[in-house]
Amino acid sequence: MTKTESRPLDVIVAGEANPDLILTSVPPLELDQEKLARDMYLVLGGSSAITAHNLARLGARTGFVGVVGDDFLGRFIEEKLRAAGVDLSFLRKLPRAKTGLTVWHTRGRRRAGVTFLGAIARLRAAHVPSRYLARARHLHVGAYFLLENLQPELPRLFRRARRLGLTTSLDCNYDPREQWDSGLHQTLALTDVFFPNEDEARRITGLRDLRAAARQLARHARIVVVKRGARGVLVAAGDRLFRVPAVKTRVVETTGAGDSFNAGFLARFVRGASLEECAAAGVRAGARAVTRVGGTTAFEE
């Protein structure tokens, strides 16, 4: 394999970036009625952008490729990622597109979200040039199911990345269309680490039994890490299947826990750490994320 130690970037993250508007203690909404939230937070969102931000804050040299609109929310994203030290040479601003936005309504530990995709879905494989990939060691893509233009091109992008000596990882996140396929398996076959949560792993495989679901996914991707909230993770790779418990912590808000887990895991993975070490770093990062509102707040300090 190509030697990649001397490359200037550890990880390129390609995917969606959008602000998350988080409204807390929201009662159930009803048409024709107005309710009050207790508080609101406008934070960096998007699985991919959160992973990129937190990777950089954990010391990995990170670049982000994504598409935003040339608007206030796009500038907000740029500022947040730049402040974390993320390389933005290939962040695209499309003049006539709107930056995507997710509004989360939270109540206790539960949350409901609605996303306007805007520029998010416009990301294409061609936005990730080979000359940029050749500067990094690993390519991560988050929120597979939201990246509608990228989905059919992703097998080729991952193949291109591997040819250039990079390893690959993928987080699918929730499928708002609830189809749970969209050609995912073609990409999994070219994926080194796949990061679904337990609900997603069950829906993709159609299997209730989580161990069976993890094993089944590990027949496609090389390593599968199933995230289980306060229960930690289940890791499947080849014949191996093991659990890593979560780190006990005071939970404030869980948006971005999974994306932060990815960051913790990958920060070690690119340094050649063992699977156990990667997963342990992942659960530490996930636990850190839930101590503050939003996916990156705890990593800004």
Ligand SMILES: Nc1ncnc2c1ncn2[C@@H]1O[C@H](COP(=O)(O)OP(=O)(O)O)[C@@H](O)[C@H]1O
């Ligand atoms: N309540 C919690 N206490 C401690 N760690 C947590 C908690 N919730 C999440 N985490 C950590 O973050 C990881 C990812 O969170 P999870 O909710 O499973 O992912 P996602 O956000 O993708 O649904 C978990 O595997 C765990 O390590």
Ligand SMILES: [Mg+2]
């Ligand atoms: Mg997730």
